[in-house]
Amino acid sequence: MELDPGTVAIIQLAWSRLLRLEDAALAGDPAERIVRVDEASGRLTFVTLFGKEALVGPEWAVEAARRLPGVQLRQQSTLVELSRKHGGRSLGEAQLYFSDTLPNLEVLRNTAVSSDQEFVDGLERMCPPDDVSEAGLGSLDHRFILVDDRRPENPAPLAGAGYEPWAGILAHLRVLTAPQHRGRGLAGRITAVAVEEAMAAGFVPQWRARVDNTASQRAARRAGFAFGGTQTSVALG
Missing domain, CATH: 3.40.630.30 (Gcn5-related N-acetyltransferase (GNAT))
Structure with a gap:
C-alpha cells in the first residue's frame, strides 16, 4: 500500500521533532543528509525516512560518519564500530512502518x-x-x-x-x-x-x-x- 502524501508530511514532521530538527528538515532534498551535533546526547542515531537521512550525535561521531553512505550507517555494526572507543552499545536496527488506512475489524467468535x-x-x-x-x-x-x-x-x-x-x-x-x-x-x-x-x-x-x-x-x-x-x-x- 502507499501512504497519502499528507500522511507522509505528518510523519516527517513527527520524526523531525523526535530528532529535535527543524520542522521541515525531513521534507527537504533527499540528496542532502541532515546532521545535528548534540554533545550532551547519550546516543548516536541514524534514521532514514522516505529517502531522507538524518544523523544525530556528538561531533566526533558526526565527523566519523560524514563520508559513509546511508546503506552502511543504517547497519548497527557500523554504529557500534564508530562508537567503540566511547562505550557504544547497540540499541538495535529496525524498520519503520506506517498506516493511514482504517483496518477491517473482523469479529472473532468466542x-x-x-x-x-x-x-x-x-x-x-x-x-x-x-x-x-x-x-x-x-x-x-x-x-x-x-x-x-x-x-x-x-x-x-x-x-x-x-x-x-x-x-x-x-x-x-x-x-x-x-x-x-x-x-x-x-x-x-x-x-x-x-x-x-x-x-x-x-x-x-x-x-x-x-x-x-x-x-x-x-x-x-x-x-x-x-x-x-x-x-x-x-x-x-
Missing part, C-alpha cells in the same frame, strides 16, 4: 477485548521475558487484550496490542502474543483494534520491527502498514 490489568499481567506471564520487555504492554496507557471467553468464569488472554504517543503525532504500536497462540492471526486482529483506536484519537500508527524479526515485518505488512524507513541507534558511555 473472544472479547479488554484493557483490564489482570489480562495484561496474565498475558505477560505466558510469554518469554525478552518478548515482554520488548513489547512493554504493561507500561502503556492505551492497551487492548484479546481474551478467550468461551469459559466466562475463567477467561484467558490470547494476544495484546497497544500504543504509545510519540511527539503528539505518532502512535507507536506494541504487540504481544502468547507463544501457544501464535500463527493464528490473533496478533493481527488485536492490532487492528489498537490501530482503529489510535486513528480515532488523531494519531498516525507506527510499527517498528527489528531487522532480524521477519515475523514482525510480515505482520506489519499483513496489517496494512507501508515501509517508511529505518532507525539505528547505539547508547554511548
